[in-house]
Amino acid sequence: MANSFEKYQRRKLISSYFSVVLSIALVLFLLGILGLLVLNTKKMADRSKEQITISVFLKENTKEIEVEQLQKTLAMSEYTKSSTYVSKEEAAKQHSEEIGEDFVDYLGYNPLKNSIDVKLNADFVTAEKVEEIAATLSEKSFVDEVSYDRVLVSMVAKSVEQIGFWILVASAIFTFIAVLLINSSIRLSIYSKRFIIKTMQMVGATKTFIRKPFIWQNIKLGMIGATIALLAIGGVVYYVNTNFEDLGLLEEPYILITLFVGVFLLGILISFISTYFATQRFLNLRTDELYY
Known part of the structure; x- marks a missing residue:
């Protein structure tokens, strides 16, 4: 028991x-x-933030040394994660692949411009900081336009x-x-x-x-x-x-x-x-x- x-x-x-x-x-x-x-x-x-890209479009008469100087400046900037030079030929090829046809043959010329795609460090991806960076880059005489998705930046x-x-x-x-x-x-x-x-x-x-x-x-x-x-x-x-x-x-x-x-x-x-x-x-x- x-x-x-x-x-x-x-x-x-x-x-x-x-x-x-x-x-x-x-x-x-x-x-x-x-x-x-x-x-x-x-x-x-x-x-997610570092996938956002700022595209810096260059004028047609931009010299090679000016492109190199801009790339060096971007490389030394604390806000830059990476920067990639994209020629208008490369841009045209990528765009043709996306739309499924060669628009250059259709138009008879390439309307795109040489550019530098800049990816930012995450800490700088805010509406205010991105706008400030874009404004600074736009001040350069050989830069034609700085483009990025403002809505996407704010939303992210x-x-x-x-x-x-x-x-x-x-x-x-x-x-x-x-x-x-x-x-x-x-x-x-x-x-x-x-x-x-x-x-x-x-x-x-x-x-x-x-x-x-x-x-x-x-x-x-x-x-x-x-x-x-x-x-x-x-x-x-x-x-x-x-x-x-x-x-x-x-x-x-x-x-x-x-x-x-x-x-x-x-x-x-x-x-x-x-x-x-x-x-x-x-x-x-x-x-x-x-x-x-």
Whole structure:
């Protein structure tokens, strides 16, 4: 009979531990995926901004040395990501491929102009800064026109700000929910041992002595849960990086290291805080209140 009761208690204890580990792992996994999105939001936003092109069209009588000087100036400018010289012949060829016919043969001449396509660094892709850059380039005597998509620049800048804001809001809300869920699982685990806690207290054990094994046990469960979550996050990162290489998730490994360390420490921290306050609550209860 005693053996059956001991087996039942052992199964109940294992079930309780499994529940805590599973809760921690699931919550930290989702939190880690959201953290990965937050840490890579700026990089993805920068990639979008750096696709915007400013086209600097040159006058017909522009000298080769003037083109070279402009390219050197652009190369040394802090706002330049890259600059590419496009001759009017190359531009005509690209345009013909896009429309599916040779418009030069149809017109009898090439109406396009030599140009330099400039891609900007992400920090300079705002309506005000792009307008200022375009105005500066237009002042050069051999520049005929500076063209860029003003609507697209404004739209991209506004969209990036909105997306960044809502991701931060979602992160804050989800972090709060994550803490509540893990805290709830740990409190339920300790609730089943409330009589043991009160018995130890009644025989003279100090609060620190009683709390210590519970805190250490749940910290270990938190570490196990965090490890499982990190393995799952690692699998997601590997899959995404393999199938969507353009996202460049592994280009900056320190971001992943920061995320992994943060998730692991968060699992330990939440487990410690939740266990501390859960045990404290039962330590402060009167004996007759343990039945409610």
